[in-house]
Amino acid sequence: MEVIALIAIVSSVILGALIAFIAFGSYFNKRKSEVVSIANPNELNSKNSRPQQTKKSQSKPHHHSHADKDSNKRHHPLDLNTLKGHGDSVNGLCFSSDGHSLATACDDGVIRVFKLDDASSKSFKFLRINLPAAGGHPTAVAFVDDSSSIAVASQNLTGASLYMYGEDKPKGGDTKQQSKPEIKWEHHNVHDKKYILTLFGTKATHGSADGSTIIASSSEGTDIILWHGKSGKMLGNVDTNQLKNNMATLSPNGRFIAAAAFTADVKVWEIVYSKDSSVKEVTKVMQLKGHKSAVTWLCFTPDSERIITASKDGSIRVWNINVRYQLDEDPKTLKVFPIPLLDSKGTTLQYDRLSISPDGKILAATHGSLLQWLSAETGEVLETADKAHDGDITDIAWAPKPIPVGDKRVTILATSSVDKKVKLWAAPTL
Numbered sequence: 001m002e003v004i005a006l007i008a009i010v011s012s013v014i015l016g017a018l019i020a021f022i023a024f025g026s027y028f029n030k031r032k033s034e035v036v037s038i039a040n041p042n043e044l045n046s047k048n049s050r051p052q053q054t055k056k057s058q059s060k061p062h063h064h065s066h067a068d069k070d071s072n073k074r075h076h077p078l079d080l081n082t083l084k085g086h087g088d089s090v091n092g093l094c095f096s097s098d099g100h101s102l103a104t105a106c107d108d109g110v111i112r113v114f115k116l117d118d119a120s121s122k123s124f125k126f127l128r129i130n131l132p133a134a135g136g137h138p139t140a141v142a143f144v145d146d147s148s149s150i151a152v153a154s155q156n157l158t159g160a161s162l163y164m165y166g167e168d169k170p171k172g173g174d175t176k177q178q179s180k181p182e183i184k185w186e187h188h189n190v191h192d193k194k195y196i197l198t199l200f201g202t203k204a205t206h207g208s209a210d211g212s213t214i215i216a217s218s219s220e221g222t223d224i225i226l227w228h229g230k231s232g233k234m235l236g237n238v239d240t241n242q243l244k245n246n247m248a249t250l251s252p253n254g255r256f257i258a259a260a261a262f263t264a265d266v267k268v269w270e271i272v273y274s275k276d277s278s279v280k281e282v283t284k285v286m287q288l289k290g291h292k293s294a295v296t297w298l299c300f301t302p303d304s305e306r307i308i309t310a311s312k313d314g315s316i317r318v319w320n321i322n323v324r325y326q327l328d329e330d331p332k333t334l335k336v337f338p339i340p341l342l343d344s345k346g347t348t349l350q351y352d353r354l355s356i357s358p359d360g361k362i363l364a365a366t367h368g369s370l371l372q373w374l375s376a377e378t379g380e381v382l383e384t385a386d387k388a389h390d391g392d393i394t395d396i397a398w399a400p401k402p403i404p405v406g407d408k409r410v411t412i413l414a415t416s417s418v419d420k421k422v423k424l425w426a427a428p429t430l
């Protein structure tokens with residue numbers, strides 16, 4: 001009797017789970033297929049927005065390794081190249097300040113530092129850094145000072161760690177002989193058990209700062225920690241008090257920290273440097289009020305005077321933060337653009353990532369596997385790659401300086417994805 005009842009219960013549980021599984025599966029499939037972008041990329045491509053290097057890349061296909069299963073996929077005209085060799089999902093990437101090195105954080109436990117001497121190369125040399133076995137998965141990377149030092153965030157079951165790898169430069173200018181990067185400093189359980197969502201580094205040049213790299217790590221909780229890149233010294237920490245962080249970044253001059261979090265307002269802190277260029281204090285100075293829902297991502301403009309935010313409320317806002325906050329002057333919204341992405345029901349979709357080009361003119365933004373370029377001035381869509389990757393895009397970054405492509409120099413955006421690839425894209429023409 002009891003056995004029969006038990007079998008009946010177990011089989012109804014299994015049946016229930018199966019139904020739920022099928023229902024959810026089709027729900028998620030449906031959601032994925034519902035993305036509709038407003039601007040038709042085909043229309044745009046046929047107009048004047050063709051990049052200079054398109055001709056070359058079409059007449060001489062450099063996607064040699066595309067002879068695999070993606071060879072029949074339509075090739076987007078801005079798609080320049082793919083960096084292969086990643087064994088798993090790529091979680092984050094970062095360019096060195098000279099633009100010639102691109103570091104990636106991969107779930108296979110390896111940091112790769114690619115040399116981008118020519119973005120159209122058939123293959124790229126890369127330096128391989130294996131994280132310590134106990135270190136877990138690297139989640140984010142940031143260069144420190146120059147391309148020979150790199151900070152890495154990683155996650156294992158115990159918590160988040162930070163490692164800084166540095167190379168001792170070979171003496172006597174012998175550039176052929178490359179030394180192996182070694183761990184220069186490491187910190188464990190830096191955000192308790194919490195995951196490090198973002199790691200941003202910049203050379204602090206504001207006020208009496210001496211130009212050394214500072215790094216902000218943001219956890220999935222509410223804390224943000226500021227680090228000195230070379231020494232690993234903790235310089236300060238702040239709490240957003242906004243339930244959950246989405247990300248945090250630094251102004252390019254190292255003066256401000258800004259965070260996007262679960263609630264709509266964006267908090268901005270100022271890093272105050274002492275005469276000896278150490279950090280005196282980190283204090284909250286501004287709050288950007290205007291969005292009606294969570295800010296998913298934000299970026300500073302290259303001049304450190306504006307912040308661009310993308311929100312779940314369906315809008316992008318450009319804020320002027322060059323205000324006298326000491327006199328309680330609030331940052332003003334300079335522009336509001338609707339996010340030009342709708343699902344099939346006409347609901348505006350959110351951007352997951354946002355990054356502005358080094359000249360401050362083009363905004364790159366992502367939603368799932370879609371990549372879009374907008375005019376930062378007007379919000380107009382310049383180009384869309386509907387399926388930039390075969391899975392969600394995890395990170396985007398512009399090279400700080402143009403990179404050689406054949407005999408030209410091209411402004412380049414890099415994207416990483418769960419599809420184990422990193423792609424390089426040429427900037428659309430304005």
Ligand SMILES: *[C@@H]1O[C@H](CO)[C@@H](O)[C@H](O)[C@H]1NC(C)=O
Pocket residue numbers: 132134135136156157158159161188
């Ligand atoms: C996580 O990493 C830390 C630092 O390397 C290490 O001490 C700890 O044992 C690791 N935990 C696991 C579960 O591997």
